[in-house]
Amino acid sequence: MCGIVGLLVKNPELRDRLGELMVPMLIGMTDRGPDSAGLAVFSEPVEAPAHKMSLYVPPPPGVDADASSYDWSGMLVELRAGVAHDHHLSSMASHAILTTAADPVAVTAWLREHAPRVHVLSVGTSIDLYKDIGSPASIAQRYSFNTLRGTHLVGHTRMATESAVTPAHAHPFTAGHDFCLVHNGSLSNPHLVRRKLEPLGIHFDTDNDTEAACRFFEWRMREGDDLVSAVHRGFEELDGFYTFLMGTDQQLLIVRDAFSCKPAVVAETDEYVAIASEFRSLAHLPGIRHASVFEPKPQEVYSWRV
Amino acid sequence: MARVTTKPASAGNSREFDLANVALREVNRFLHQDAANEGVAQVRVLNPDGAHSVACGLNAELEVEVDGNVGYYLAGMNKLARVTVNGNAGPGAAENMMSGLVRVRGYASTGAGASAHGGCLVIEGDASLRCGISLKGGDIVVGGSVGSFSAFMAQAGRIVICGDAGDALGDSLYEAVIYIRGDVRSLGADARFEPMTDQDLAAVKELLTTAGFKHAPGEFRRIASAKSLYHWNADANQEY
Structure with a gap:
């Protein structure tokens, strides 16, 4: 059900x-x-050529899901160095919305290699996505x-x-x-x-x-x-x-x-x-x-x- | 749980419950026990807001009127009571009814009147799929149309459909009889049209009168079991 x-x-x-x-x-x-x-x-x-990506990092076992346990700002600094485009990020607990001028494929590939704990929940220009257990x-x-x-x-x-x-x-x-x-x-x-x-x-x-x-x-x-x-x-x-x-x-x-x-x-x-x-x-x-x-x-x- | 705030309605032997303020469990408890003790015969229920199991399991000659849409299992297992919903009903309305009358003024969702042993279910709007599935002796009158697989394996009882039916109407029927005024998208296995007898016309007239519908009984066609599935056909060329 x-x-x-x-x-x-x-x-x-x-x-x-x-x-x-x-x-x-x-x-x-x-x-x-x-x-x-x-x-x-x-x-x-968002205005072209920008895209939005909803990101999620599962909290480690024992960590309060309501608290932000992930260093989103640190990730953003590294992303800016790794994929040279405008990126903006707003985060809430384990969730963040990244607005990027880069190709989402390049961002996803970078995340997979350099920030493997980050899951990409959605990609687009209009969609934001949230999902969790509880x-x-x-x-x-x-x-x-x-x-x-x-x-x-x-x-x-x-x-x-x-x-x-x-x-x-x-x-x-x-x-x-x-x-x-x-x-x-x-x-x-x-x-x-x-x-x-x-x-x-x-x-x-x-x-x-x-x-x-x-x-x-x-x-x-x-x-x-x-x-x-x-x-x-x-x-x-x-x-x-x-x-x-x-x-x-x-x-x-x-x-x-x-x-x-x-x-x-x-x-x-x-x-x-x-x-x-x-x-x-x-x-x-x-x-x-x-x-x-x-x-x-x-x-x-x-x-x-x- | 909210406190019970019953207040007398206009008539002396009636009560009104507002489900916005009172827990459904309290209302059903009143219908099951207190109504008889207090000599209350009429109960009005306001703001059901899609609640499940409204007026479920009644076993007394009560008149219950519900103002609004209800969820699953309205008046399930009903005995004796007359329950009217001024709105739509969710899945399983009057499921396994034994006697009494349940009336839905809007539409009824899937499985309306499923397995009812007695009583009459009147749906003034449409009924969804599987209406009257496994009917065991109750009557159902639908003012609108019914969805697919209605009356599947219905064993006894009567179903009057004033509108149309979807696919596989009356599939694997036993002794239940269907009367339909509109079109049938397809009949189920072993269901067939049969001529209307005087007895059938009288039955349709009786049920339409109960429901308050004005159609002429002569506009209805009878569907019943061809009974070809009643016995194993050893000669059929079948592989399993």
């Missing part, structure tokens, strides 16, 4: 309140996913989710059923730039998908089934599909149970498998579209009583653009 939440604000005035509106949604899904949580938030893109409330507090601003976000609370409880196994998963996916369900052929993608040079970070779906869709988009076409191809190639909620810099998209064993509820008003596994995560939203509330139909793709 897991919980998913998504929120896209149509009214630009609500962008400053995106995190504040979302935190009760995420905490509302604690019963469905008490072991880990995460979210991706999309906001105004209760959704503690993670929301650790990273001040209530202060997040942006146009839309994709969140998840995890109850692990098929792979380890680690920050890397938490959702959202990302692949490529400005793309993320969260999953409620379980895939039965992730290894098949993986064996198909790995020979194409696609690298996997974990043994998690959801990562296979995320990398599959991103691969299809690089091959020229739009996200909706990629999802339709997924109906043929991804076997299992799923409600997938996906975000790109431009859209929020939800789809459920043909059997729709995993729930999802959408509430839409003129101000926002909000998605959760259950209505109880939506009940606090302003104007919810007058929202159009529905459950996505199986194998129908629902998407909303910023």
Whole structure:
């Protein structure tokens, strides 16, 4: 079991309140996913050629996850010396957002060699990503989710059923730039998908089934599909149970498998579209009583653009 | 846990609970025990906000009205009570109902009325997938359409669908009967259309009257089991 939440604000005035509106949604899904949580938030893109990279360093055993245990400023000094471009970094506990004028591929390669404890959670111009183990409330507090601003976000609370409880196994998963996916369900052929993608040079970070779906869709988009076409191809190639909620810099998209064993509820008003596994995560939203509330139909793709 | 703050509603033998202030467990305890002791026959529940198991496990002739959307297992295992939700219901509404009447004025999620032994579930909107799965004698009337795999392995009881059905309707039916007014995307294994008899028309009329729907019984078609799966066919060319 897991919980998913998504929120896209149509009214630009609500962008400053995106995190504040979302935190009760995420905490509302604690019963469905008490072991880990995460979210991706999309906001105004940084100016080209800059990119943003969300970075994470797992705290060593016994170190308080709320305390910053990593020397981010030391890393930044070395990065500036190693990859000669403008880099800006803001950190919070084990998490940092690096804004860089360098090619993200070069930065990732440098990190792998010189700062191997640093995990790259996301790359893009709009996306920031946070994920960690612990209760959704503690993670929301650790990273001040209530202060997040942006146009839309994709969140998840995890109850692990098929792979380890680690920050890397938490959702959202990302692949490529400005793309993320969260999953409620379980895939039965992730290894098949993986064996198909790995020979194409696609690298996997974990043994998690959801990562296979995320990398599959991103691969299809690089091959020229739009996200909706990629999802339709997924109906043929991804076997299992799923409600997938996906975000790109431009859209929020939800789809459920043909059997729709995993729930999802959408509430839409003129101000926002909000998605959760259950209505109880939506009940606090302003104007919810007058929202159009529905459950996505199986194998129908629902998407909303910023 | 919040304190119990029941306040009398307009009628003398009724009570109102606001789930914004009162724990659901207190409300259900009242419905299970105190209502009978205090002679309360009507209960109104406000602000359910998607709560699970609202009015679950009732066993008394209570009239319960819920204002808002509820989560999983609304009125599960219901006996005797009449429960109305002025909103939508999550998965498993009236699951394993034994008797009474459960009415959902909005839509009902997956598995509505699953395995109900008796009573009647009325869904005024659509029902999602697996509505009436393994039905064991209850009645279900759906004002809108039902999702795929509805009435799968339904053993006894009646399902009236005023709208359409998804795939595999009535797959592996036993003795339950389906009446449908709209289109069926596909029938499940062993389910077949059969002529409507006077008895069928009377049954549909009775159930539509209970639900308060105005359709003419003559607009409905009967689906029942062809019973070809009842016995092993040793002559079939099958490999396992």
